Amino acid sequence: MAPPPRATAPVRHPDAPPTGELLGSHYGHCFGCGGQQPHGLHLEVRAGQQVDVTAEFTVRPVHQGAPGLAHGGVLTTALDETMGSLGWLLHVVMVTRRLETEFVRPVPVGTVLHLAAHAVAAEGRKVFTTATGRIGGPDGPLAVRADALFVKVDVEHFTEHGRDEEIQAAMADPDQVRRARAFKVNP
Numbered sequence: 001m002a003p004p005p006r007a008t009a010p011v012r013h014p015d016a017p018p019t020g021e022l023l024g025s026h027y028g029h030c031f032g033c034g035g036q037q038p039h040g041l042h043l044e045v046r047a048g049q050q051v052d053v054t055a056e057f058t059v060r061p062v063h064q065g066a067p068g069l070a071h072g073g074v075l076t077t078a079l080d081e082t083m084g085s086l087g088w089l090l091h092v093v094m095v096t097r098r099l100e101t102e103f104v105r106p107v108p109v110g111t112v113l114h115l116a117a118h119a120v121a122a123e124g125r126k127v128f129t130t131a132t133g134r135i136g137g138p139d140g141p142l143a144v145r146a147d148a149l150f151v152k153v154d155v156e157h158f159t160e161h162g163r164d165e166e167i168q169a170a171m172a173d174p175d176q177v178r179r180a181r182a183f184k185v186n187p
């Protein structure tokens, strides 16, 4: 998943949210960040100084895989969502093409996972990202890490492939349209 040699450093968009600002959810029904998903992760992601973000995720009983431990897929989702949020800082909509997770230590239910992600390199439509999840604090022991390749897409990615019912509802929701425009896409 190494970026090609011609890749360049990602550039923070001049209109990106200021450092420390909560980015908000990109879609209310998103399993990662949406407020309307009862069993979702409810991630609240904060803008960093560069093309980087931080977030916290509390592992709840609904997130278990083994007794008392977080499911690896759920942890991967948390890393994925955190990295996907870097799109707010680049002002692009991007989707995950490839994601590789390393589970370094088990994560018990009740843990607050401190997530951090940054964009490593960009080339054409490709954005290479990396993320970590630490236990006990932002500098605590490493529990999970991931590298991912995201690909920039336009709004047709969603309108062409998403189920009509949800697309129509999203397009009729002024709040959703406003959020999509924050990414410079025109639904």
Ligand SMILES: CCCCC/C=C\C/C=C\C/C=C\C/C=C\CCCC(=O)SCCNC(=O)CCNC(=O)[C@H](O)C(C)(C)COP(=O)(O)OP(=O)(O)OC[C@H]1O[C@@H](n2cnc3c(N)ncnc32)[C@H](O)[C@@H]1OP(=O)(O)O
Pocket (backbone or CB within 6 Å): 001, 026, 027, 032, 080, 081, 084, 085, 093, 094, 095, 096, 097, 098, 124, 125, 126, 149, 151, 153, 155, 157, 158, 159, 167, 170, 171, 176, 177, 179, 180, 183, 187
């Ligand atoms: C009113 C409606 C509003 C809707 C919008 C609302 C809000 C929008 C806001 C944000 C929403 C966006 C994201 C959400 C954020 C976070 C959530 C977490 C992220 C996710 O959970 S998101 C879901 C899972 N995700 C998918 O559902 C993607 C399924 N997938 C596809 O849809 C296609 O696969 C696609 C589009 C990705 C690419 O398809 P494609 O045909 O456009 O492009 P192609 O295949 O050519 O690849 C392009 C370049 O990547 C290179 N490349 C490919 N594979 C590579 C590899 N393995 N290694 C190295 N390079 C590789 C190629 O070589 C080429 O490189 P080059 O450009 O240099 O030729």
